[in-house]
Amino acid sequence: MRQKVTIDDVARKAGVSKQTVSRAINDKGDISPITRERILVLVKEMGYRPNRMAQAMNTSRSHMIGLVVPDITNPFFPEIVRAVQDAAMENGYTTLICNTVNSSEIEVLNDLVTHGIDGLITFTHRADDESVSDFADRFGPMLIINREFAHQNITTLMVDNKAGACLAVEHLAGLGHKTIGMLSTDLATLSQTRRVQGYKEGLGDAGLQFDESLLVQADPTLAGGLEAAKELLKRRPDVTAIFAYNDLMGVGAIRACKDLGLKVPEDISIIGFDDIQLASMISPALSSVHVDKYEMGRKAFERIYNLIQEPTSTRDMIGMKPKIIQRESSGPA
């Protein structure tokens, strides 16, 4: 698409040079109020909007940011994406989104850069540290979510997974549960590690013993949760509460209990993590460690936006505290 009406058209019609038009719309000095007004009226009339690409070539500001998620169909992401976009739009920014699930993450990032994005928000989990670091060396404002990273160009935003897991166990223990199992995942991600750490720490804090048999691993999916819960309940029939790595596994666990003829929460209490929409939609509704995903997205954008305006400002780490949402799936022991 070639632009319909350009700055030259406006200039011609106004009988001034395009530079003057540029000054009028950008509110730069060196222009008389009268001319300015006259031009602005014309701009409205003709429906002129500056071509952002041309603008970007001069100013190095494309007004686009990149947003990279593993897979937008994963229910964890839409809300974050929405938040980023809401915040972006409020600040005159547009969002270039990519899924990385079946591509090289670094490739995707590099491709985004060729489009001239001013900043980047990314969930980048598969790419190794070195590649990410190389990339960050070359690129400007960049924020990684849920990955630890020490690099002067990279700001991180992380959910405090450990604290969240602690809270979950505390919640269950507070309800009087003494034997609390965990469904974990086989993926060696940071959140996985932290949540398991938190689980163990939580047990300790509550004066309960951790035992290997209480920890079962499977895919972080509904099916995985179902399978893992069955395995756990076979191993340890004395378990009265389950902490699931995420909500999908939590829902799977509820399903498993139903299959085994156990009532939730009467016989078994279950709590998930992330608090995705699904959690509140099933019955019994799933208690969960709530992560404010909308807030997360907004914060991410805000930070990137600041970095774009103030490229010299220091990189840092942003933490997000999760909290417990009790629903129907957890109750007194």
Added chain:
Amino acid sequence: MRQKVTIDDVARKAGVSKQTVSRAINDKGDISPITRERILVLVKEMGYRPNRMAQAMNTSRSHMIGLVVPDITNPFFPEIVRAVQDAAMENGYTTLICNTVNSSEIEVLNDLVTHGIDGLITFTHRADDESVSDFADRFGPMLIINREFAHQNITTLMVDNKAGACLAVEHLAGLGHKTIGMLSTDLATLSQTRRVQGYKEGLGDAGLQFDESLLVQADPTLAGGLEAAKELLKRRPDVTAIFAYNDLMGVGAIRACKDLGLKVPEDISIIGFDDIQLASMISPALSSVHVDKYEMGRKAFERIYNLIQEPTSTRDMIGMKPKIIQRESSGPA
């Protein structure tokens, strides 16, 4: 972000002019294989990638398309978005996404255009025909999903809602149900109208009588479905099957039945529409009219891509046939 390495850098290093480099990477003629090879090696080495914005200024091809959805957190959309992006990426395209839920749709479209998108896929439901038409006059390749529109620049892609609703009723009638209610919505959208039409037609085809009391309206949400189902079952305790406008309402209906002590599907059969992820995740799993959302996204991109390559090709209407997915929530009367 200013580009790290430009075509000039490569040219200088190769000892040729930048135009020659351009030829090498774009595989245009008028260059000796030896020089070409030599340059390509350098390009790799230096990690040079053409700046798409600069490219776009000349070629009028930004390799970006716009994708506009009402709200990405609505579970109907992520899969479509994902499909569009997969297809886009395969073809060297990137996707600029916007939610319109709290902005003027036309504003969003216009803004996207300033970024130089080559094509546009949009769910645009609130904007009136005239505004859309005005916009289409000025813009190029454009595809609207689930809205009827006659404009020479606009291609439409629609789910056959009426046929889907017919199928749903046929399904229920086929299971022996004689009194089939519908939970509809108060939104006056095209899908709403069509689904109600299909419902009535389906009843007719099955030799069943439609009655106003069988049709209840509420918000197209879980809560709305719950409320509407209760109302319906109060009005017509003889209902044995319910067709819900969408899956969320269907899930709400299941909840209502549970609240009322009715078993699904033993006492009441329920079927939804759209087949969102949730449908298969709840228990009992919700039967639904399946819309192949992934296919929808791919088709949309394909069509837009063709229109971009072949701007003169004719606009048309693409239809998608839904089909029934029977799960646990529907059974014999």
Added chain:
DNA sequence: GAGTCTATGTTAAGCGTTTGCGGATTGCAA
């Protein structure tokens, strides 16, 4: 050895903006 091609590169213009600098106009004091 002059004339003609062909193969390869280069020059320069242009895409739609912004911006540093210099030119023109005005107003006012000397």
Added chain:
DNA sequence: TTGCAATCCGCAAACGCTTAACATAGACTC
């Protein structure tokens, strides 16, 4: 009147790339 600052605006270059048109060399014909 003249001189000078202040005010307003235009010229031209620049951003990084593509592409039409042109230049140069070598290879070929006769």
